[in-house]
Amino acid sequence: MKRAIILYLATLIVMVPLDFLFLGVLAKDFFKAQVGPALGDVNIVPAAIFYLLYPVGMVIFVSYAAGSDWQHTLLYGALFGLFCYATFDLTALALLKGWTWPATLVDIAWGTFATATSATLGLLIANAIQRQA
Template identity: 80%
Template sequence: MKRAIVLYFTTLIVMLPLDFLFLGVIAKNFFQSQVGPLLGDVRIVPAAIFYLGYPIGIVIFASYAAGQNWQHALLYGALFGIFCYATFDLTALALLKGWTWPVTVVDIIWGAFVTGASATLGLLLANLVLRPD
């Protein structure tokens, strides 16, 4: 149980700044130019539910599945990210008139990267924290 809690928090502290940097700085203008009319003010409660819940999925489907192997955490994390982000983006592309293919592709690639990186770095950090003295 202790390992799961440490994995959760180390994954969370990796994922949050990466995603905020990407969405708030790096890709902000891209998303605004592509789907700006669909974007509104951030709704805090759904955002918080996502950011607190998604790392649970990363831990269950990537970190635990990988055991101690960071390469497996990277692979399983990237795959989990592809499936999760593709579910959202392809559904949005199918249903939302203003959603674009470029946003779909960029966001799925980002999902693979941020989830793989979060699973891997979260695992490595957890191993450091839990290392026996």
């Protein structure tokens, strides 16, 4: 249980700033240009639920599935991110007016990268913490 909590917190600490940097700075203008009408003000409650819940999925379906091997964590993280972000983006493309293919492809690529990176760095941080304990 202690390992799960350390993995969760380490993954969360990597993922949130990484995603905020991408969405809030690096890709902000891109997404505004691509899907501006579909974007509204951020609803903080669902956003907070996502950021608290998604790392749970990473720990269960990536970190535990991969064991303590960072290469497998990187691969499983990329796959988990691909499937999760593709589920959202392809559904948005199918159902939301104004959602675009470029936004879909960029967001799926981002989700693949961000999930792989967050899960892997979370694992490495957790391993380092547990070695010192």
